[in-house]
Amino acid sequence: MKRTTTPFQRRPMPVLAAALLLAIATLATPTSAATPGQTPASAHVMTVATHAPVDTRINNLHARLQITADQESLWQPVAQVMRDNASTMDSLRQSRMANANNMSAIDDLRTYGQVIDAHADGVKKLTSAFEPLYNSMSDTQKHNADLIFRSNTHHAAKKG
Incomplete structure (x- = not known):
């Protein structure tokens, strides 16, 4: 008997792409938040960004948020x-x-649920860690962070 795949197995896990909301945002550069010489990221660049090593995404976001020595x-x-x-x-x-094959x-749905739960937990942890940093930012940095996150939110909503 030939086993068919579920929709979860056929398409890439959208949760993985959204797992690190902040990390994905690192290459989703809105024009008004771009650093000199940057242009808005294409959909292809966004796809590549989700596969870039996490330290590359971290370093990119650090630069784009213009983190100061005091921060x-x-x-x-x-x-x-x-x-x-990212590790989780x-x-x-x-x-x-x-284990896909x-x-x-039921197993597929349960493991997909585990991914969703891990994503939600990760976003909560990231929010808690990011809030003190955001609160320390200058108005210009906050505006830039808002644009970075807003751009990513719109991109994720369009993909879903």
Whole structure:
């Protein structure tokens, strides 16, 4: 009997792409938040961004948010949460891929639920880590951060 795949197995996990809202935002450069010489990211660049090593995304976001030396101690927890979230999501993705051919529909839904839960937990952790940094930012930095996140939110909504 030929096993058919579920919709979750056929298409890339949208949750993985959204797992690190902040990390994905690093290459979604709105024109008004771009640093000199940058242009808005294309959909292809966004896809590549989700596969870039987490430290590359962290460094890119650090630069785009114009983190100052005084803000470094507030930035480090944000970077660590991004690393932890990426590790968790990668682990779940690898587990799902390794077991995809043997999962029942119920197994598939359960593991997909685990991914969704991990994503939600990751966003909560990231929010808690990012808030003190955001509160320390200048009005210009806050405006830039708002544009970065707003741009990413609109992109994610269009993909879903």
